[in-house]
Amino acid sequence: MKWGSYMPAWIYRKTFSMGLSQRLSAISPKTCIRWLKAMIWLGALVPVLRLVYLGVSDGLGANPVEFIERSTGTWALVFLLVSLSITPLRQLTQQAWLIAVRRLLGLWMFAYACLHVTSYLWLDYQFDWADIVKDIIKHPYVLVGAAALLLTVPLAATSNQQAIRMLKQRWKSLHKLVYVIAILALLHFWWLVKKDVTEPVIYSVVFALLIVLRWPLLSKK
Amino acid sequence: MLLDNNRRNPSGILPSEITPQALFEQRRTVLKAAGAAAASLLLPTQAYAAQTLDFQKTAYGKEEKLTSFEDVTSYNNYYEFGTGKEDPAREAVLLKPTPWTLKIEGAVKQNKTIGIEQLMKLAPLEERIYRMRCVEGWSMVIPWVGLPLKALIDWAQPTGNAKYIEFISYNDPRHMPGARIPVLDWPYxxxxxxxxxxxxxxxxxxGLYGKVLPNQNGAPVRLVVPWKYGFKGAKAISTIRFVEHMPHTSWVKAGAREYGFYANVNPSVDHPRWTQSSEKRIGSGLFAGRIKTRMFNGYDEVGQLYAGMDLQKNF
Incomplete structure (x- = not known):
């Protein structure tokens, strides 16, 4: 196919006269970060805007509360796994600047986890604290979910430059909690499903893969 | 003479060869009938689902607000068609609810079979508006059309050895994508x-809402026991067996710690996953919250069946 016939001449020239890979590596990391962050914002807003749209247009199905709980929970887990993929991705692609988007991904995980818990406390239980406490104590899957959320709070609170500077080495060990959170979140999912474990299996395999990819990094130390 | 004849009848067709008008018109109706038969072969489920039923109204659940037909027929647990709530409505189109024969066997005078049409005539069909409480913590109000199970039991003539009844659901992996996966021990x-x-x-x-059951709700015949959790309601029943010992039911086999044989709705017996003291009423909207679950789902009259039984143990 001749791209030239579909493209304005100046774009064609700029893109192909230099060679694509050359062009890409010529872009400064700063520009890359800015574009990637914009894309993450866009991608992260789509699921929540979709829920708002479906809610307004009566498209959330027979059990809208369950729909919102499932959706926000799934997206929190997705952002958690995507943020965990940054380190192995940096290693594989040799693009050190990728680290700059990890915080944003982590904060979106926190945002969806908060939406998830809000839909549970408000839409599902109408802030009936007696029932909520009973539910948390009696049902292991709710308990591990609650624990996972509580553990994300200190991480979100220390996700700024100032905290990094103040905590120094301790910041790194504090943020290792993310692995504990991931395991608790996956347990939450496993124990929640009645019989069909397909989805928890998929997410667990992805998590295991992300851990295995860290192996060379850990053994180097 | 021959020449003369030809002159009077220039087409040369003998009068005896002409099809009489009556026969000619009959041929048209035969063709029409054949066309209709072909169409019904192509669209058996649609033709079945369009059928309205003759039934009597009853006082059951008159005061309840019905869950919409849309919700009742699009949010289903029917694992033979997949584990997602929307799967049955999409996948169950392949099921052919007619012709349908139920096998009656076990501790009965004589093993026999009954066709679905004959079953519908065992007793006058009644509308029963029942609450349905799912073990997962949600509920609906459904206007079923059916007949008392007792009518079939009387017809089946069980012997003195019949202490329990086992309901076995239709199992056809070819037309039931969920039945190809061992999520449960099939048949249900x-x-x-x-x-x-x-x-x-x-x-x-x-039936429900005055029409025959949609496939995703258990066509052509299913069990409804309103004081028990929804999973007791076996769908698309193909065999009814009278037995002496407590049957090994699918969900008990899947997890005896979580699901009991009795499965009576009981807000004081909690489930390891779900709160059983309250429930979400389907169709109540995003901000309606939960309603309190009642003992025996509010059907107090069944309490005497369990007099003296420890319902915490026999859940």
Whole structure:
């Protein structure tokens, strides 16, 4: 196919006269970060805007509360796994600047986890604290979910430059909690499903893969 | 002479060869009927689902606000068609609810079969508006059309050895994508104690909202026991077996710690996953919250069936 016939001449020239890979590596990391962050914002807003749209247009199905709980929970887990993929991705692609988007991904995980818990406390239980406490104590899957959320709070609170500077080495060990959170979140999912474990299996395999990819990094130390 | 004849009848067709008008018109109706038969072969489920039923109204659940037809027929647990709530409505189109024969066997005078049409005539069909409480913590109000299970039991003539009834659902992996996966031990098996089965509230439903059952709701015939969790309601029943010992039901086999044989709605017996003291009423909207779950789902009259039984242990 001749791209030239579909493209304005100046774009064609700029893109192909230099060679694509050359062009890409010529872009400064700063520009890359800015574009990637914009894309993450866009991608992260789509699921929540979709829920708002479906809610307004009566498209959330027979059990809208369950729909919102499932959706926000799934997206929190997705952002958690995507943020965990940054380190192995940096290693594989040799693009050190990728680290700059990890915080944003982590904060979106926190945002969806908060939406998830809000839909549970408000839409599902109408802030009936007696029932909520009973539910948390009696049902292991709710308990591990609650624990996972509580553990994300200190991480979100220390996700700024100032905290990094103040905590120094301790910041790194504090943020290792993310692995504990991931395991608790996956347990939450496993124990929640009645019989069909397909989805928890998929997410667990992805998590295991992300851990295995860290192996060379850990053994180097 | 021959020449003369030809002159009077220039086409040369003998009068005896002409099809009489009556026969000619009959041929058209035959063709029409053949066309209709071909169409019904192509669209058996649609033709079945369009059928309205003759039934009597009853006082059951008159005061309840019905869950919409849309919600009742699009949010289903029917694992033979997949584990997602929307799967059955999409996948169950392949099921052919007619012709349908139920096998009656076990502790009966004589093993026999009954066609779905004959079953519908065992007793006058009634509308029963029942609350349905799912073990997962949600509920609906459904206007079933059916007949008391007792009518079939009387027809089946069980012997003195019949202490329980086992309901075995239709199992056809070719037309049921979920039945190809061992999520549960197929076929789906449910059961009732004889006195529970004879209770006037227990019905075999053949329809809802005045029409025959949609496939995703268990066409052509399913069990409805309104004081028990929804999973007791075996769908697309193909065999009814009278037995002496408590049947091994599918969900008990899948997890005896979580699901009991009795499965009576009981807000004081909690489930390891779900709160059983309250429930979400489907169709109540995003901000309606939960309603309190009642003992025996509010059907107090069944309490006497369990007099003296520890319902914490026999959940």
């Amino acid at each position: 098996v449910e059961g009732l104690r004889m006195d529970e089965a004879m209770q006037p509230l227990t019905i075999l439903a053949v």
